Amino acid sequence: MANEVLVLAEQREGTLKKISLELLSIGAELAEKTGAELTALVIGNGAEALAKTLGEGGAKKVYVAETADKYYNTEFYTQAVVDAVGQSQAAIVLGGATSMGRDLLPRAAARLGTGLGTDCTELRIEDGKLVMRRPVYSGKAYVELTVTTSPAMASVRPNSYGQASLDSSKSAEVVKLAVKDVTPRATVKETIKTAGDKPDLTEAEIIVSGGRAMKAAENFKILHELADVIGATVGASRAAVDSGYAPHSMQVGQTGKVVNPKLYLAFGISGAIQHLAGMRTSKVIVAINKDPDAPIFQKADYGIVDDLYKVVPALTEEFKKLLAE
Amino acid sequence: MKIIVILKQVPDSETKIKVKGDGSGIETDGIKYVISPYDEYAVEEALKLKEKAGGDSTVTVVSAGPDRTVESIRTALAMGADAAVHVNDPALEGADSLGVARALAKAIQDNGFDIIFAGKQGIDQDNSQVPSAVAELLDIPQVNIIAKFEITEDKSKATVSRRIEGGEETIETSLPALFGCEKGLNEPRYASLPGIMKAKKKPVKTVDLAGLGLDAGEVGAAGSHVKILKWIPLPERQAGKILQGMETAEASKELVRLLREEAKVI
Ligand SMILES: Cc1cc2nc3c(=O)[nH]c(=O)nc-3n(C[C@H](O)[C@H](O)[C@H](O)COP(=O)(O)OP(=O)(O)OC[C@H]3O[C@@H](n4cnc5c(N)ncnc54)[C@H](O)[C@@H]3O)c2cc1C
Ligand SMILES: Nc1ncnc2c1ncn2[C@@H]1O[C@H](COP(=O)(O)O)[C@@H](O)[C@H]1O
Numbered sequence: 310m311a312n313e314v315l316v317l318a319e320q321r322e323g324t325l326k327k328i329s330l331e332l333l334s335i336g337a338e339l340a341e342k343t344g345a346e347l348t349a350l351v352i353g354n355g356a357e358a359l360a361k362t363l364g365e366g367g368a369k370k371v372y373v374a375e376t377a378d379k380y381y382n383t384e385f386y387t388q389a390v391v392d393a394v395g396q397s398q399a400a401i402v403l404g405g406a407t408s409m410g411r412d413l414l415p416r417a418a419a420r421l422g423t424g425l426g427t428d429c430t431e432l433r434i435e436d437g438k439l440v441m442r443r444p445v446y447s448g449k450a451y452v453e454l455t456v457t458t459s460p461a462m463a464s465v466r467p468n469s470y471g472q473a474s475l476d477s478s479k480s481a482e483v484v485k486l487a488v489k490d491v492t493p494r495a496t497v498k499e500t501i502k503t504a505g506d507k508p509d510l511t512e513a514e515i516i517v518s519g520g521r522a523m524k525a526a527e528n529f530k531i532l533h534e535l536a537d538v539i540g541a542t543v544g545a546s547r548a549a550v551d552s553g554y555a556p557h558s559m560q561v562g563q564t565g566k567v568v569n570p571k572l573y574l575a576f577g578i579s580g581a582i583q584h585l586a587g588m589r590t591s592k593v594i595v596a597i598n599k600d601p602d603a604p605i606f607q608k609a610d611y612g613i614v615d616d617l618y619k620v621v622p623a624l625t626e627e628f629k630k631l632l633a634e
Numbered sequence: 635m636k637i638i639v640i641l642k643q644v645p646d647s648e649t650k651i652k653v654k655g656d657g658s659g660i661e662t663d664g665i666k667y668v669i670s671p672y673d674e675y676a677v678e679e680a681l682k683l684k685e686k687a688g689g690d691s692t693v694t695v696v697s698a699g700p701d702r703t704v705e706s707i708r709t710a711l712a713m714g715a716d717a718a719v720h721v722n723d724p725a726l727e728g729a730d731s732l733g734v735a736r737a738l739a740k741a742i743q744d745n746g747f748d749i750i751f752a753g754k755q756g757i758d759q760d761n762s763q764v765p766s767a768v769a770e771l772l773d774i775p776q777v778n779i780i781a782k783f784e785i786t787e788d789k790s791k792a793t794v795s796r797r798i799e800g801g802e803e804t805i806e807t808s809l810p811a812l813f814g815c816e817k818g819l820n821e822p823r824y825a826s827l828p829g830i831m832k833a834k835k836k837p838v839k840t841v842d843l844a845g846l847g848l849d850a851g852e853v854g855a856a857g858s859h860v861k862i863l864k865w866i867p868l869p870e871r872q873a874g875k876i877l878q879g880m881e882t883a884e885a886s887k888e889l890v891r892l893l894r895e896e897a898k899v900i
Contacts, residue, residue, distance in 0.1 A: 387770075415763040415764075418763075419732055419766065427761055495776070500804070504801065509799035557818045586647070596876075611892055619882040626886075
């Protein structure tokens, strides 16, 4: 029997997260290279209903662990992962480097007594083995590693891979998991939404960020206007957060969020090493700063040396024109 | 209450990282080592809890690392922690997160514990693995990335808020439990001068793996499930196109054109 590349699909409140389809896309590549079967595990309230989408996304088999609890639960999810790995022929297990994956995977790996590479940006097969590449020291270098035990586990940074396309002619065999009984000691009582309808910074494909130069919370309005035009999420530097112009949930960097968009626009951000730590892997970096010697220009692919209060409205107009075409 | 903080010493966040020519690691000359920033939040929360819980509550720092780790341990003691356990064994150099977690879990067990605070991630290899693994090995619940912490009067439960994408989860957990701390949880205090003087007299117990009753071949580098193949420096970044000395309107128009036609991201 062929072994499996098992993708831990992520859902919140019955909605499949984008990372799940990204994992199916890289999972399919790894499965093909190793002659394995691509399978998925989906856990939680309403899990079974999501199996169809995972099948359309390429999973041949979907393990389902349905629960009554509508929230994430570390202890139950850990047991479900361990049971799914036990029932499957998984040689590779992939999850997202999300708040859920960061909590769950190390615990599951410890129980399984196997190795895990977290927050990987690239996975490939070499000599039949999974090689993981991951940024270390806040993106100042990379390491490549392998896991010597089975299954090899990896969590993948969101936006590292494109999403698997859905094909309604494909479907998966559904396997209901009987998860060993657990009585969780820690439980989620409620979730509070702090962001609007925009994708979270960690998932956003375009980010518009403001720094200390924003000078006041109200001034972020112009960045939101620009963001609305190009479908971006708004972020901030720590200086902007610590000065009270933006909440911490918007902070990008070492002690904020690590983001991985295709386009990152930095307005009035100097480019301190701790800020770069959070956005260095962005595919394209644009800096707008009035100081031509600002270090951010050394990391930028494109830039304008000018006053952001002049550039933001001008750019917003230009993007509007372009996107109206 | 027996309050534990697990704390890691890491290169300061300003450190320039240079990969060795043969890709076997990084150059360590001239690196300034500090307490990993998230672990400072863990120390602060532990100290706050001790002040609140009162009685004979103690804060014990547990840290695995080489000789130099003592400096960071002393800093935590100077902030107000009472005692420390320093796990120091050359076999841990190159151990994976699970190996380190095994050593820490055993040291914590030997010391006794009611609650454990950790950082959400070490800013060296950015693994975010050790806290969940320690909780698993001690068979206690964990909550990672916490931004708020409250404990009930009878100290049997805690209610915490955990950051997730686009929001927060409110979680209730029985104790003992482990908490991985996030920025925003508190403002870490500085070590005061009297604190620094006092820290010199506080007990730091040093143990190696054998002293913990652990097999270095299993827990240390030799038993690691994760093998680092090589270290890779960042690729050189091509110089960017920086538009300077142009009219704002003209530069904006050109930037939008470049993003569409050259970078193809819009
Ligand atoms: C342990 C640690 C962790 C940290 N974590 C983070 C983190 O997670 N994220 C983070 O961002 N920082 C972090 N920092 C802080 C970091 O070192 C910098 O202090 C911070 O990033 C600076 O923010 P800034 O670029 O907005 O501000 P500044 O460095 O003050 O830069 C402001 C920039 O705006 C430009 N400017 C001013 N007015 C205008 C205008 N009208 N138009 C255009 N440009 C203008 C200036 O030329 C300047 O370059 C951390 C620091 C430490 C020590
Ligand atoms: N060697 C260590 N000694 C003590 N605590 C550690 C050690 N390594 C990791 N930790 C704890 O685990 C957290 C996450 O570290 P890491 O899993 O290495 O990213 C840190 O913030 C510390 O609280």
